[in-house]
Amino acid sequence: xxxxxxxxxxxxxxxxxxxxxxxxxxxxxxxxxxxxxxxxxxxxxxxxxxxxxxxxxxxxxxxxxxxxxxxxxxxxxxxxxxxxxxxxxxxxxxxxxxxxxxxxxxxxxxxxxxxxxxxxxxxxxxxxxxxxxxxxxxxxxxxxxxxxxxxxxxxxxxxxxxxxxxxxxxxxxxxxxxxxxxxxxxxxxxxxxxxxxxxxxxxxxxxxxxxxxxxxxxxxxxxxxxxxxxx
Numbered sequence: 407x408x409x410x411x412x413x414x415x416x417x418x419x420x421x422x423x424x425x426x427x428x429x430x431x432x433x434x435x436x437x438x439x440x441x442x443x444x445x446x447x448x449x450x451x452x453x454x455x456x457x458x459x460x461x462x463x464x465x466x467x468x469x470x471x472x473x474x475x476x477x478x479x480x481x482x483x484x485x486x487x488x489x490x491x492x493x494x495x496x497x498x499x500x501x502x503x504x505x506x507x508x509x510x511x512x513x514x515x516x517x518x519x520x521x522x523x524x525x526x527x528x529x530x531x532x533x534x535x536x537x538x539x540x541x542x543x544x545x546x547x548x549x550x551x552x553x554x555x556x557x558x559x560x561x562x563x564x565x566x567x568x569x570x571x572x573x574x575x576x577x578x579x580x581x582x583x584x585x586x587x588x589x590x591x592x593x594x595x596x597x598x599x600x601x602x603x604x605x606x607x608x609x610x611x612x613x614x615x616x617x618x619x620x621x622x623x624x625x626x627x628x629x630x631x632x633x634x635x636x637x
Contacts, residue, residue: 410449414442444579451581454512455564458588465506469619472501472535472544479515479533483522490527493518496534500622503542503613505593513589516582517546517609525550525606542618545610553601561599562587586611593617 417439424432476495487493503510521531525548532547553561557568565580583597586609590597594614601607 410442410445414439414446417442448579448581451579451585455581455585455588458509458585458592464592465508467505468507469502469504470507470510471499472503473497473499475503475507475511475514476533478511479518482515483518486519486522488527490529491522491525492528492530493522494530494532496532498535498620498622500620501535501537501542502619502621503544504617504619506589509589509592513586513611514544514546516586517611520582521546521548521550521607521609524548529606537618537620539615541615542613543610544613545608547606547608549606552603552605552607553599554603555601558599558601562597 417435420435421439424435427435476497480493480495483493518531518533525531529549531549532545534543534545534547536543536545553568560566561568562583564584567580587597590611594617596612598610598612599607600610
């Protein structure tokens with residue numbers, strides 16, 4: 407990351423004086439700044455994925471409030487929402503999950519940010535947590551463009567893009583779902599994807615019962631969820 411940091415430092419200096427430069431050079435500085443930020447995000451995602459694959463410096467698993475996780479994600483997601491987007495959360499205050507806060511935050515935030523980026527203006531995104539005696543499910547549902555079912559098996563591959571032009575426009579790194587997959591593997595969980603073209607998508611993270619609890623209601627008589635189908 408050091409060479410990129412040096413480049414960004416010089417670009418920030420040039421940006422301070424760009425009003426005195428020709429318009430063509432101003433556009434060049436803006437474009438280089440945007441691309442350096444995109445490269446920085448790519449490097450950060452590659453480093454995170456490498457750590458996940460090698461189990462390097464893993465945080466100790468602890469119980470966390472899912473409400474706290476989603477509040478932190480909401481603060482990051484709000485600036486990228488358009489005025490027409492609708493982002494809502496359905497999380498009970500008593501919902502808890504056992505795992506690494508940093509890893510879970512990375513996985514959940516990737517799903518929420520993806521839903522926003524791939525939903526047209528006016529689209530609705532619903533973030534929800536459901537639990538039962540069998541499992542706990544974190545899901546992100548959007549009313550976006552949807553995905554052709556034939557592409558779904560490859561979505562968690564590194565750099566796989568359904569639509570290269572659309573992905574480049576959103577500024578994604580192509581590593582988000584690969585990160586989600588490895589985080590869920592660390593938490594004995596699985597990712598389920600349901601989508602249809604022009605009908606939106608639902609990305610669901612299914613956690614085993616021993617990693618979830620709800621402190622606000624008794625564990626008995628909880629409504630059951632359908633178990634994740636075998637792949």
